[in-house]
Amino acid sequence: MRPVITFLTDxxxxxxxVCRGVMFGICPDANIIxxxxxxxxxxxxxxxxxxxxxxxxxxxxxxxxxxDPGVGTERLPVGLRVARGDVLIGPDNGLLIPAAEALGxxxxxxxxxxxxxxxxxxxxxxxGRDLFAPIAGHLAAGVPFGSVGPVVPVAGLVRLPEIRPxxxxxxxxxxxxxxxxxxxxxxxxxxxxxxxxxxxxxPGRPIHLEFPGVDGHDAVEERTVWxxxxxxxxxxxxxxxxxxxxxxxxxxxxxxxxxxxxxxLDRPVRIRPG
Amino acid sequence: MAGPLISFLSDFxxxxxxxVCRGVLWSICPxxRILDLNHNVRKYAVRDGAFLLSRAMxxxxxxxxxxxxDPGVGTRRRPVAVRAARGDLFVGPDNGLLQPAVRALGGIAEARELMERNLxxxxxxxxxxGRDVFAPVAxxxxxxxxxxxxxxxxxxxxLVDLRFPEAIVSDGGLDTAVLYIDSxxxxxxxxxxxxxxxxxxxxxxxxxxxxxxxxxxxxxPWHATFGGVPPGDPLLYEDADYGGLGLATNQASAAERFGxxxxxxxxxxxx
Numbered sequence: 306m307r308p309v310i311t312f313l314t315d316x317x318x319x320x321x322x323v324c325r326g327v328m329f330g331i332c333p334d335a336n337i338i339x340x341x342x343x344x345x346x347x348x349x350x351x352x353x354x355x356x357x358x359x360x361x362x363x364x365x366x367x368x369x370x371x372x373d374p375g376v377g378t379e380r381l382p383v384g385l386r387v388a389r390g391d392v393l394i395g396p397d398n399g400l401l402i403p404a405a406e407a408l409g410x411x412x413x414x415x416x417x418x419x420x421x422x423x424x425x426x427x428x429x430x431x432x433g434r435d436l437f438a439p440i441a442g443h444l445a446a447g448v449p450f451g452s453v454g455p456v457v458p459v460a461g462l463v464r465l466p467e468i469r470p471x472x473x474x475x476x477x478x479x480x481x482x483x484x485x486x487x488x489x490x491x492x493x494x495x496x497x498x499x500x501x502x503x504x505x506x507x508p509g510r511p512i513h514l515e516f517p518g519v520d521g522h523d524a525v526e527e528r529t530v531w532x533x534x535x536x537x538x539x540x541x542x543x544x545x546x547x548x549x550x551x552x553x554x555x556x557x558x559x560x561x562x563x564x565x566x567x568x569x570l571d572r573p574v575r576i577r578p579g
Numbered sequence: 580m581a582g583p584l585i586s587f588l589s590d591f592x593x594x595x596x597x598x599v600c601r602g603v604l605w606s607i608c609p610x611x612r613i614l615d616l617n618h619n620v621r622k623y624a625v626r627d628g629a630f631l632l633s634r635a636m637x638x639x640x641x642x643x644x645x646x647x648x649d650p651g652v653g654t655r656r657r658p659v660a661v662r663a664a665r666g667d668l669f670v671g672p673d674n675g676l677l678q679p680a681v682r683a684l685g686g687i688a689e690a691r692e693l694m695e696r697n698l699x700x701x702x703x704x705x706x707x708x709g710r711d712v713f714a715p716v717a718x719x720x721x722x723x724x725x726x727x728x729x730x731x732x733x734x735x736x737x738l739v740d741l742r743f744p745e746a747i748v749s750d751g752g753l754d755t756a757v758l759y760i761d762s763x764x765x766x767x768x769x770x771x772x773x774x775x776x777x778x779x780x781x782x783x784x785x786x787x788x789x790x791x792x793x794x795x796x797x798x799x800p801w802h803a804t805f806g807g808v809p810p811g812d813p814l815l816y817e818d819a820d821y822g823g824l825g826l827a828t829n830q831a832s833a834a835e836r837f838g839x840x841x842x843x844x845x846x847x848x849x850x
Binding site: 306307309311313336338339340341342343355358359363364397471483486487533534535536537546547548549550554558559 | 599609623706709
């Protein structure tokens, strides 16, 4: 069976092809799945969220992820073997950890230091091509994980600060953690968190959202309803629901809620009964 | 022998959703050859998806065709699988998306509602049936699971239909309509070059026609390709991408210039 390599970056259109070329040069049989190359530039959190969304549905394989604002600095390039059997490759900046946990947790972490598995010249600014892609190609081709470099302690890996919603009496205070291409907005937290704050959620229950003003954006208020899926509100109307991952999600039916209200990553939100 | 072919069209865009579905397909059917037709169908535009799918089909080998433009996801619209007369299997929502493509391959031989939960992912969300329902069923069908296992048979006449306007010859002209507008702003019109020949004689380079849009008439020449007219000028031509009559402007958007919209009537008369 062809080995699977999945590939996610914030590189945009052209650079990923160079990396794919490097991977195919080393492992011509690889089946490369491009998860996304449109992660917002330098957004480790968006990249990590997309990996959590995608990797559990991928075949067991080698997963390369590069959102790497610290490229060429002292941040360590790492490989993580997870319980399901996959190996995740990328910078030690928190990008890989949530997905590694979604795949059963980290079994072994290693620093990527074996120069024989990298391109002959490693630049300071394009480790995707010079370091991560060739190592992924070698792993997919059957090189043992143990040869990439020494074991590093899992506890020492860089982790993103966890964003948790605050449950208060009658209000859930949370934050936008993801903006999807359809303009759907994901909030930190689950329906259970919201129920803890405002009581049982049933279809059609009115909900009031308040996005406080932040620099460059005025405060926005939105009257919406709790529903199960888009088509239960009229076209152009908004709804709050659980998305396909079980997170709180705010969307317009056949519209673009993020654009309509000027919402973006990290914007705080207060959710109350409507 | 090469693995089974699964073609895949959606309005999911360039983000990770198509990749997730490919992961599901390969997890179930590792030998599949996946052909991504297009994931940039205009969002929620079932008509555009239906048009693009139907135009691509004649050029594809027999296979499983997964198509998801599904604004009604999670509502009562049915998920279906359809066998076309040519032998292909289509998987997608029952909202008309699949119908023109199935017709292009000889019509419906068998239609079934997707009801067999064992062929879905273990957890089915309300908002991502591409991943949870359609992709796994498509992969199981590609792996050889018989169509009758997906769920109960449907009367083909019960499926939601979708038809494009046709070109009609009347009073010495051709009454047609805009079927699709591509990313260049070129408009694909209903009808074939032979329909235009039926009203105006042989199509020769530079021959002029009166084109009536929104009650306003313009004179447009027939040309084999865009460069036959100066930049900015309109032309009628045979669209190679989508197989039929087209109205374009050279290096500019005809849709913007003439305010074209889907289904807008267009009349073409000889000058």
